[in-house]
Amino acid sequence: MPILFVTSILTLLQMQRNSIEPPQGDELLKRIEKYAQASLSMAESFVRLASAQSHEYRVGPLDPASVLQDAVGDACTQARNQGLSVTIFQTPGSAPCLGDRPLVARALANVLNNAIKYSPAQSTVQCSLCARGPNWIISVRDEGPGIDPAQQDRLFKPFSRLHDLTHPNISGVGLGLALVHTVVKRHGGSLEVESAVGQGAEFRLVLPASASD
Numbered sequence: 001m002p003i004l005f006v007t008s009i010l011t012l013l014q015m016q017r018n019s020i021e022p023p024q025g026d027e028l029l030k031r032i033e034k035y036a037q038a039s040l041s042m043a044e045s046f047v048r049l050a051s052a053q054s055h056e057y058r059v060g061p062l063d064p065a066s067v068l069q070d071a072v073g074d075a076c077t078q079a080r081n082q083g084l085s086v087t088i089f090q091t092p093g094s095a096p097c098l099g100d101r102p103l104v105a106r107a108l109a110n111v112l113n114n115a116i117k118y119s120p121a122q123s124t125v126q127c128s129l130c131a132r133g134p135n136w137i138i139s140v141r142d143e144g145p146g147i148d149p150a151q152q153d154r155l156f157k158p159f160s161r162l163h164d165l166t167h168p169n170i171s172g173v174g175l176g177l178a179l180v181h182t183v184v185k186r187h188g189g190s191l192e193v194e195s196a197v198g199q200g201a202e203f204r205l206v207l208p209a210s211a212s213d
Contacts, residue, residue: 118144
C-alpha cells in the first residue's frame with residue numbers, strides 16, 4: 001500500500017509535467033501532501049507493529065491506572081476538536097503489575113484514537129480500569145457505529161478497516177488494532193471486544209499481574 005501512495009504522487013507530478021488536465025497550484029500541493037502523509041503514517045505503523053511483534057519487551061513495574069490517566073489526558077485535545085469528551089468513570093488508586101509501559105501506552109492510545117475517530121459529536125468515550133480475577137481490565141467504550149459480530153474476527157488482522165464504506169473520510173491504514181492485539185498477547189493477556197451494529201463498541205485490554213513474553 002505505501003507503493004500505491006508513492007505511485008499517486010508520481011502520477012500527479014507526471015500530469016503536471018505533461019499538462020494532462022493537471023490539478024492546479026494549491027490543489028496539487030494538497031494532494032501530494034495528503035499522499036505523502038498517508039505513506040509516512042503507514043510506514044510508521046509498520047515499524048511499530050514489527051517492533052511489537054519481534055523486539056524483546058522491557059518488562060518492569062507497570063501501573064495501568066497511571067497509563068490510563070496519561071492516555072486520557074493526551075487524548076483530550078483530539079476529543080475536543082471533534083466535539084466530544086473522554087472520561088474515566090472507574091479506576092483504583094493504583095494497579096501494580098508488570099509490563100512494558102511504552103508499548104502498553106501505545107496500545108491504549110490506539111484504542112482511544114479509534115474510539116474518538118468513530119464517535120459522533122456530543123458523545124462520550126468512557127474508560128475504566130478494574131480487577132477481574134488475576135487480571136487488570138482497561139475498558140474503552142464509545143458511542144460509534146458499532147461492529148457487526150460476524151465481522152469482529154477481522155478486527156485484529158493487519159489492513160482490516162471495517163468502516164471504509166460508511167466512514168470514507170476517516171483516515172487509517174488498519175494496523176492499529178493489530179498492534180494492540182500483539183502487545184496484550186505478548187504480555188500474556190488478551191483483547192476483547194463487545195459490540196453490535198448501531199450500539200457503539202467496548203474494547204477491553206486484559207493484562208495479567210505478571211507479564212510473559
